[in-house]
Amino acid sequence: MNIQAIRVIFLNEMRRTRNSILQSVASPVISTALYFIVFGAAIGSRIQSIEGVSYGVFIVPGLMMLSLLTQSISNAAFGIFFPKFNGTIYEVMSAPISFVEIVIGYVGASATKSLIIGTIILITASFFVDLRIEHPIWMVTFFVLTCISFSLFGFIIGLWADNFEKLQLIPLLIITPLVFLGGSFYSVDMLPAFWQKVTLFNPVLYLISGFRWSFFEVSDVSVGLSLAMILSFLAACMTLVWFMFKTGYKLRS
Amino acid sequence: MTSDAIISIRNLSKTYENGHQALKSVELDVQRGEILALLGPNGAGKTTLISTICGLVRPSTGTITVDGFDTIKQFRKTREIIGLVPQELTLSVFDKVRDTVAFSRGLFGKPPAPAYIDKLLDDLSLHDKKDAMLMTLSGGMKRRVLIAKALSHEPSILFLDEPTAGVDVELRKDMWKLVDGLRQSGVTIILTTHYIEEAEEIADRVGVINNGELLLVEEKRTLMQKLGKKRLMVELAESVTTIPASLQKYGLSLEMDGRTLVYTYRAGEGKPTGITRLLSDISESGLHLQDVKTTESSLEDIFVDLVRSPEHQ
Numbered sequence: 001m002n003i004q005a006i007r008v009i010f011l012n013e014m015r016r017t018r019n020s021i022l023q024s025v026a027s028p029v030i031s032t033a034l035y036f037i038v039f040g041a042a043i044g045s046r047i048q049s050i051e052g053v054s055y056g057v058f059i060v061p062g063l064m065m066l067s068l069l070t071q072s073i074s075n076a077a078f079g080i081f082f083p084k085f086n087g088t089i090y091e092v093m094s095a096p097i098s099f100v101e102i103v104i105g106y107v108g109a110s111a112t113k114s115l116i117i118g119t120i121i122l123i124t125a126s127f128f129v130d131l132r133i134e135h136p137i138w139m140v141t142f143f144v145l146t147c148i149s150f151s152l153f154g155f156i157i158g159l160w161a162d163n164f165e166k167l168q169l170i171p172l173l174i175i176t177p178l179v180f181l182g183g184s185f186y187s188v189d190m191l192p193a194f195w196q197k198v199t200l201f202n203p204v205l206y207l208i209s210g211f212r213w214s215f216f217e218v219s220d221v222s223v224g225l226s227l228a229m230i231l232s233f234l235a236a237c238m239t240l241v242w243f244m245f246k247t248g249y250k251l252r253s
Numbered sequence: 254m255t256s257d258a259i260i261s262i263r264n265l266s267k268t269y270e271n272g273h274q275a276l277k278s279v280e281l282d283v284q285r286g287e288i289l290a291l292l293g294p295n296g297a298g299k300t301t302l303i304s305t306i307c308g309l310v311r312p313s314t315g316t317i318t319v320d321g322f323d324t325i326k327q328f329r330k331t332r333e334i335i336g337l338v339p340q341e342l343t344l345s346v347f348d349k350v351r352d353t354v355a356f357s358r359g360l361f362g363k364p365p366a367p368a369y370i371d372k373l374l375d376d377l378s379l380h381d382k383k384d385a386m387l388m389t390l391s392g393g394m395k396r397r398v399l400i401a402k403a404l405s406h407e408p409s410i411l412f413l414d415e416p417t418a419g420v421d422v423e424l425r426k427d428m429w430k431l432v433d434g435l436r437q438s439g440v441t442i443i444l445t446t447h448y449i450e451e452a453e454e455i456a457d458r459v460g461v462i463n464n465g466e467l468l469l470v471e472e473k474r475t476l477m478q479k480l481g482k483k484r485l486m487v488e489l490a491e492s493v494t495t496i497p498a499s500l501q502k503y504g505l506s507l508e509m510d511g512r513t514l515v516y517t518y519r520a521g522e523g524k525p526t527g528i529t530r531l532l533s534d535i536s537e538s539g540l541h542l543q544d545v546k547t548t549e550s551s552l553e554d555i556f557v558d559l560v561r562s563p564e565h566q
């Protein structure tokens with residue numbers, strides 16, 4: 001195991017974040033604050049509490065998930081796309097490292113960044129609403145697993161994309177709708193019966209549901225199912241990354 | 254070949270996905286501590302050959318061993334001791350010089366060594382640029398940063414893919430000095446170049462590639478002796494329009510409006526050159542000699558000859 005390589009890839013990625021600290025950290029804080037003002041205070045005050053949880057509090061886990069998913073994907077995707085785009089990837093590919101180390105370095109950095117952002121959102125939220133976390137260990141488990149698996153997913157997108165358009169395509173066309181329709185801002189049983197069924201095909205629903213359960217013990221599906229869902233997603237991403245590196249996909253001709 | 258080859262390439266072929274065959278059954282041994290120059294026209298396969306050894310391109314057939322290790326099965330062992338300066342100026346422009354060099358060192362598994370990197374940057378005349386952003390550097394400086402990155406992990410084999418392309422005369426001389434210094438410290442160097450004088454100046458051996466085939470690898474001196482042609486130019490006192498029949502067998506040509514007879518012959522290896530006989534035949538034919546001079550072909554002429562000759566097309 002080339003520990004030094006993992007270390008420098010990780011630190012290099014984190015440095016990139018530090019250099020754009022305003023964009024990396026300020027933007028999630030500002031957008032979270034805006035969501036709270038609009039949904040929590042303005043609209044939320046007219047919405048009745050959901051299973052005993054006031055609306056402003058109810059949306060916190062969904063809001064965190066929204067940021068975690070989009071940030072994890074875009075960070076990791078950009079992290080590997082950029083060196084591919086400017087050619088500096090040659091150095092990584094000619095170094096004595098296997099794909100495992102490359103993935104740990106890049107995905108680890110992206111996941112860490114998401115963890116930091118998630119924590120910042122949580123702290124920001126606690127200024128607006130009275131938060132309680134019923135199952136902190138479950139909460140951290142979902143939090144960490146989500147950051148890792150969606151960073152891995154973003155990494156795959158970054159490997160696959162050969163232009164900027166493709167880089168934006170999946171997050172924009174698939175992830176954002178799935179998150180919004182996955183119950184970030186509502187409970188599934190607020191939907192008409194037909195759409196409740198359709199929503200069950202949305203994998204993000206399971207994530208948000210499990211995460212929300214760890215906060216308030218309120219969920220749309222069972223927490224075990226949620227955990228199984230995120231673990232299978234993680235396994236699928238790992239298999240795909242392994243396959244891509246094994247075949248040299250777009251990295252080695 | 255000899256036992257002290259640090260790189261051994263056997264039957265290496267590469268066909269890219271688009272069907273283009275960039276390397277054709279290449280066999281090559283690089284000796285420990287030597288400087289090997291690879292010469293070849295654009296698209297000959299030089300970069301492909303280097304990239305395959307470094308692990309950037311997967312061979313279609315054949316094997317490569319570096320220091321006795323297989324470049325695919327034991328890639329960690331082989332890549333650890335290799336440094337590569339790529340042909341293109343590929344750098345992440347938002348990084349600082351010092352950081353990007355330290356990054357390279359880490360990638361190759363070495364613990365941080367700020368003092369070594371400082372010294373390296375000094376040696377490459379980058380002492381006042383250590384904390385500069387890469388985008389503020391000139392092309393020549395970027396080239397030197399790439400060299401610093403390739404040397405950051407103290408490799409024992411260095412690949413330089415056209416190190417002096419787009420580099421001014423002074424820097425080129427510096428580069429040659431650097432290469433010489435590295436050789437003194439035992440580093441094996443493989444470089445590609447379009448500049449024949451560069452190969453002539455610094456290489457021990459020269460390999461010529463064309464169309465994916467390694468046409469030859471020879472000691473520079475042997476090559477020049479073996480293939481080097483000399484031209485004997487005989488200036489006549491008065492111009493002639495035809496070459497006398499008695500001189501036909503020499504394959505002479507007439508130049509300078511019939512004032513000069515040119516005789517081409519192979520030099521070296523103690524073979525008779527035929528010059529004595531030619532000169533006496535010329536005076537017997539009634540022509541008067543004014544002056545005589547010879548010129549030697551350079552590596553460049555040899556090279557052009559080789560890649561043009563029909564048997565290699």
Ligand SMILES: Nc1ncnc2c1ncn2[C@@H]1O[C@H](COP(=O)(O)OP(=O)(O)OP(=O)(O)O)[C@@H](O)[C@H]1O
Nearest residue numbers: 253269271273275294295296297298299300301302
């Ligand atoms: N990734 C690739 N896919 C397809 N063909 C390629 C690829 N890379 C190189 N080639 C082709 O392989 C041949 C050899 O290219 P290579 O870059 O090795 O040449 P070179 O000798 O380094 O040339 P130059 O002196 O211009 O740098 C060329 O015909 C080139 O078009």
Ligand SMILES: [Mg+2]
Nearest residue numbers: 299300340414
């Ligand atoms: Mg080239």
